[in-house]
Amino acid sequence: MMDYKKLLVVVDPTTDKQVALARAVKLAKQNNASITVFLSIYDFSYEMTSILSGHEREAMREGVIAQRKAWLTDVVKPFEVDITIETEVVWHNRPFESIINQAIEGKYDVIVKGTHEHDKLKSVIFTPTDWHLLRKAPVPVLLVKDHDWPVAGKILCAINVSTEDPVNNSLNEQIIKHARNLAKEFNAQVHLVNGYPGTPVNLAVELPDFDSQTYSETIRIQHHQRTKELAALYNIPNDCCHVKEGLPEDVIPDVAEKLDAELVILGTVGRTGFSAALIGNTAEHVIDSINCDLLAVKPEGYKSPLESL
Incomplete structure (x- = not known):
């Protein structure tokens, strides 16, 4: 399902x-969609106030939630032009769990969340959540930064053509379908980016007869060919395909910029x-x-580990 009909916005x-709410409103108006603005709160001190009874602690929690709901109502008011925005405040000690549970139970199509910008480097600092x-x-999950979505802008799909296993093919397909859907709504242009590995230095050193130039050229041709084949399936022009030697964490930001x-x-x-730590490291860069x-x-068909809890 590529239509974003139900948007769950995580407020900061x-x-x-x-910025996430502003972006969600723009998306929702294109899709005639509904928005729920969500806030997960928790204060450990309320749980640890042993001199209070359980009933009193509960009353304090309810008081904090009521305050936050009032604050949230004020936050969404300026955005409620030709659109209705629901609000939800939940008491939970693990924000990511409460967000995912809300997304699952409410059958939301996308989670929209703002990112933290690091003032000194102007880079995005991602939180554990x-x-x-x-x-x-x-x-x-749409992680939003304070960057305009201009009309006739560009959407960059980071694809992987180094393997042809079904999960990878499904991911490439999902990525491009989401891009095409958004491109249609915002009159944007879809681009593909792919980074391919250079010659492993240890091979060149350990095998004196190893022809590194031929190896590199073979890899280059293979990645260009597979990227063009994928682009052709979705009528993406060749000049919108960007295939470069290098690690994805270097190639993707370079092309995006x-x-x-x-x-x-x-x-x-x-x-x-362990594999998540490795993947996380690449994605983090x-x-x-x-x-x-x-x-x-x-x-397609991915199940969250929280769905079985």
Whole structure:
């Protein structure tokens, strides 16, 4: 389902500028969609106030929630022009779990959340909540930065053509379908980016007869060919295909900056443990270096580990 008919917006209580809500309103108006603005709050001190009875602690919690609901109503008011916005405040000690649970139970199509900008470097600093959402949310996650989505802008799809396994193919397909859908709504242009590995230095050193030039050329041709084949399936012109030697975390931000893309779409496979740390490291470099929004999508049929809890 590529239509964003139900948007779950995660609000940031630490800032006055709600970039995620502004972006969601723009998306919702294009889709005639509904928006729920969501806030997860928790204060450990309320749980630990042993001199209070359980009933009194509950009353304090309800008081804090009521205050936050009133604040949220004020936050959404300026955005409620030709659109109705629901609000939801939940008491939960793990924000990412409450967000994902809300997305699952409410059958939302996309989670929209603002990112933190690091003033000194102007790069995006992702919080633990962002990382959990990228890995575990069963719906697409749009992480928003304060960067315009101009008319006739550019959407950059980070694809992987180094392997042809079904999960990878499904991810490439999902990424491009989301891009095409958004491109249609915002009159944008879809671009593909692919980074391919250079010659492993140890091979060249350990095998004196190893022809590194031929090896590099073979890899280059293969990646160009596969990217063009994928582009042809979706009528994406060759001049919108960007295939470069290098690691994805270097190639993707570089191309995004040169194009002045408003959105980078990449796939996340929701792994956990050691492989997640490796993937997280790559993704972290990519998204800490781009100066635009990021949409993370899962392969078709992905189930969140929280869905079985």
